Amino acid sequence: MTGVINLYKPKGITSSDAVVKVKRILHTRAVGHMGTLDPQGEGVLILGVGKATRLFDYYLSKDKVYEAEFTFGTLTDTLDGEGEIIKSGGTVPSAEQIKEAIATFVGKQLQVPPLYSAKKIDGRKAYDIARSGMTVELKPCEIEVFSFEFLELASNRLTVRIHCSSGTYIRSLCRDLAEKLGTYAIMTAIKRTRCGSFLAQDAVSIDELTEQRVLSVSEALPEIPRLDLDEQFYVGLCNGQKIKTERSGKYLVFCKNELFGIGNADGSVLTIKPYMREV
Numbered sequence: 001m002t003g004v005i006n007l008y009k010p011k012g013i014t015s016s017d018a019v020v021k022v023k024r025i026l027h028t029r030a031v032g033h034m035g036t037l038d039p040q041g042e043g044v045l046i047l048g049v050g051k052a053t054r055l056f057d058y059y060l061s062k063d064k065v066y067e068a069e070f071t072f073g074t075l076t077d078t079l080d081g082e083g084e085i086i087k088s089g090g091t092v093p094s095a096e097q098i099k100e101a102i103a104t105f106v107g108k109q110l111q112v113p114p115l116y117s118a119k120k121i122d123g124r125k126a127y128d129i130a131r132s133g134m135t136v137e138l139k140p141c142e143i144e145v146f147s148f149e150f151l152e153l154a155s156n157r158l159t160v161r162i163h164c165s166s167g168t169y170i171r172s173l174c175r176d177l178a179e180k181l182g183t184y185a186i187m188t189a190i191k192r193t194r195c196g197s198f199l200a201q202d203a204v205s206i207d208e209l210t211e212q213r214v215l216s217v218s219e220a221l222p223e224i225p226r227l228d229l230d231e232q233f234y235v236g237l238c239n240g241q242k243i244k245t246e247r248s249g250k251y252l253v254f255c256k257n258e259l260f261g262i263g264n265a266d267g268s269v270l271t272i273k274p275y276m277r278e279v
Helices: 015-026 050-060 095-105 126-131 170-180 231-238
Strands: 003-009 031-033 041-049 064-072 074-076 085-088 107-111 141-154 157-164 185-195 226-229 248-255 258-266 269-272
Touching: 003 015, 003 050, 015 031, 015 041, 031 050, 041 050, 050 258, 064 170, 095 141, 095 170, 107 170, 157 170, 157 185, 170 185, 226 231, 231 248, 248 269
Parallel strands: 041 185, 074 185, 226 248
Antiparallel strands: 003 041, 031 041, 064 157, 064 185, 074 085, 107 141, 141 157, 248 258, 258 269
8 A cells, every 4th residue: 555644643642653553544564654743732644655655755844834822931841731840930921022023933044943852863862862861952953934823812821823844843933932022931732734735624533544545646746747667667766776868857756556756857867865764
């Protein structure tokens, strides 16, 4: 089986937990998620099945939309409600102050990821290093916030909608927004409502998932044309060789009905990005 699932991950389970459940439902070990969603988060989680896991990098780079709740008054080591409180107090800003501050976060910027995150440091995940008691130093990464909308302020709870680039940590935006406002806040709820062209309202729940809800690669990526190569190229493709071609553009490359990934053709050769995700 090869395909893509637009899964609605519920709160309370990790992205890896969701993958395990899907493997059992579909009776296959070849399933991988394409972009982690926090355990307390819900919403769109894209899964690759079979050879579609070769599309990992493509989906990971997609822009995303979130609705999140920030709660003023405390700061935790994880920047959400799951961690240990390290600071408390501060004021609750007014709606006008918040709107003025969030406007400054729109655009490209450098962001320091949370200490408790899946960010890799010398091959180890940051949260594993942090939990071991060792000092974690994370370098700022460039992100882009396309829009940052104020939705509601109820008591000390702020609801926002954020459209951002891949690699953006909403928990870090919460931390940085509160710091700009001279107070403390943590992220207490998050919902991913869109990942690329996949929407939450179209997602399937774990309980509703069947083989029939697995999208073909062509359905999942209608913007990229399919290219079926002659079987004479099969061995070369398996060995990562470039294929001579007069074509130009981006293609979903198949040979003997097997997906090899997304290829880029420059008018002389077709290069396929290597498999980047183990399942």
